[in-house]
Amino acid sequence: xxxxxxxxISYRMASDGQELTTExxxxxxxxxxxxxTIVDADGTIIYQSPQSHExxxxxxxxxxxxxxxxxxxxxxxxxVEEKFRDLVTESGRIERKAEFRFDHKTEGWIWLExxxxxxxxxxxxxxxxxxxxxxxxxERERNLELLNKIVRHDIxxxxxxILGAGQMLEAHVDKQGxxxxxxxxxxxxxxxxxxxxxxxxxxxxxxxxxxxxxVELAPVLTDEVDEIRSYHEDAxxxxxxxxxxxxxxxxxxxxxxxxxxxxxxxxxxxxxxxxVTVSVDEHPEHIVVRVADNGPGVPEASREEIFEEGETxxxxxxxxxxxxxxxxxxxxxxGTVYVEDNDPTGSVFVVELQKANGA
Numbered sequence: 001x002x003x004x005x006x007x008x009i010s011y012r013m014a015s016d017g018q019e020l021t022t023e024x025x026x027x028x029x030x031x032x033x034x035x036x037t038i039v040d041a042d043g044t045i046i047y048q049s050p051q052s053h054e055x056x057x058x059x060x061x062x063x064x065x066x067x068x069x070x071x072x073x074x075x076x077x078x079x080v081e082e083k084f085r086d087l088v089t090e091s092g093r094i095e096r097k098a099e100f101r102f103d104h105k106t107e108g109w110i111w112l113e114x115x116x117x118x119x120x121x122x123x124x125x126x127x128x129x130x131x132x133x134x135x136x137x138x139e140r141e142r143n144l145e146l147l148n149k150i151v152r153h154d155i156x157x158x159x160x161x162i163l164g165a166g167q168m169l170e171a172h173v174d175k176q177g178x179x180x181x182x183x184x185x186x187x188x189x190x191x192x193x194x195x196x197x198x199x200x201x202x203x204x205x206x207x208x209x210x211x212x213x214x215v216e217l218a219p220v221l222t223d224e225v226d227e228i229r230s231y232h233e234d235a236x237x238x239x240x241x242x243x244x245x246x247x248x249x250x251x252x253x254x255x256x257x258x259x260x261x262x263x264x265x266x267x268x269x270x271x272x273x274x275x276v277t278v279s280v281d282e283h284p285e286h287i288v289v290r291v292a293d294n295g296p297g298v299p300e301a302s303r304e305e306i307f308e309e310g311e312t313x314x315x316x317x318x319x320x321x322x323x324x325x326x327x328x329x330x331x332x333x334x335g336t337v338y339v340e341d342n343d344p345t346g347s348v349f350v351v352e353l354q355k356a357n358g359a
Contacts (some may be wrong), residue, residue, distance in 0.1 A: 001284035004089075026129055035048075035049050035055050039084075039126055039129070041065050041126075042067075043066060045065065046064065054103060057106050061237070070103075071099055073100060076101055083098050084127070087116050087127050090297045093112075097134070099111060099114070100113050110133055111134050112131045112132065112133060112134065116129045117129070117130075123155060126197075130211070144206060148203070159191050159192050159195070162184075163192070166185045166194070167185065176233060179347075189290065190267070193263055196259060198258065200260070200325050201321060203256075204328060204329065212250055212251055212334065213251055214248070214249070214356035214357065215250040217244075217246050217248050218243040218245060218246075222239065224259050227259070228263065228276075230268070232266050232274070234274070236275045238277045239278045242244075243280055244280055246282060247355065248335055248353040250329075250333050253329055254329070256325060256329065257330060261326060262276060262278075264323060265347075270295055274294065275294045276293045277291075278292075286353060286354050288353055289353070292351070295347060297345060297347050305341070306323050307337070330351055330353070335337065336351075336352045
């Protein structure tokens, strides 16, 4: 059984197309970082790679013959069993990936990332899983989720209190105090926007295995323009319409793309009255959103590097994260983002997104 499983796992030499020998397959299985398990249709373990104890704590001999679900945390068992049943009931070579808590022999519950595969042929009388320990990553994700909660709720709520109290004071301070109060309110608004960016960063890092889905564009643009107007009353933000009724390939973080572009267009603007115009052009298979400003513009030599992580732009005191997030998300959606000159002055940030299902 073990040899059959090794032969089935198909690796080829990249250089000349030569098939690996059974002995080379054996080396891949016994020395690889992933733990290979083969189970039958009832979930009984019929093969476990020899280095199992290094990750799971249990030796191969201890696990063979056991029900694989018996090692899964009770709270995760139903979800894991459902994915396993997919392997059993569906035909052809399919894969299912799951993350769940596993009962380590000595360390308690650890997190495994497991990919299960159903072979196309009957060369193996069972189903193959490849497991790796992701406990450290899950712990980092948990800490990041906690930090994200603190930023989104605790810090943001305190900033809103500061903004509310400051706005109430505007009618009660003298001319000399107005300047200080204006700086206070401006800084509080910028801090709120930083919490938005921090939230976006956390959600980008935490999302795993997500695929773009259909998202209506017009409501997203309308909401983000309205929000940026409420934060920056000293700027003119126009949304050219009517907006086309289109659905694009994106996800729940699409608002972050336009929020960061709008914020960038205002906060990096050197004019007394920042002006931003958002427009949309529809094409057969994609749409083009342009965010145009009357600011200082972006030198041609810097138009690629501004989308890199940590680049803050000329004369900027920002985090250097906003445009990097924009580029990361748009690329994940299968789109592109770039910068053009505006006429007579300023920049145009151009976002091209694919329509969903040819809509």
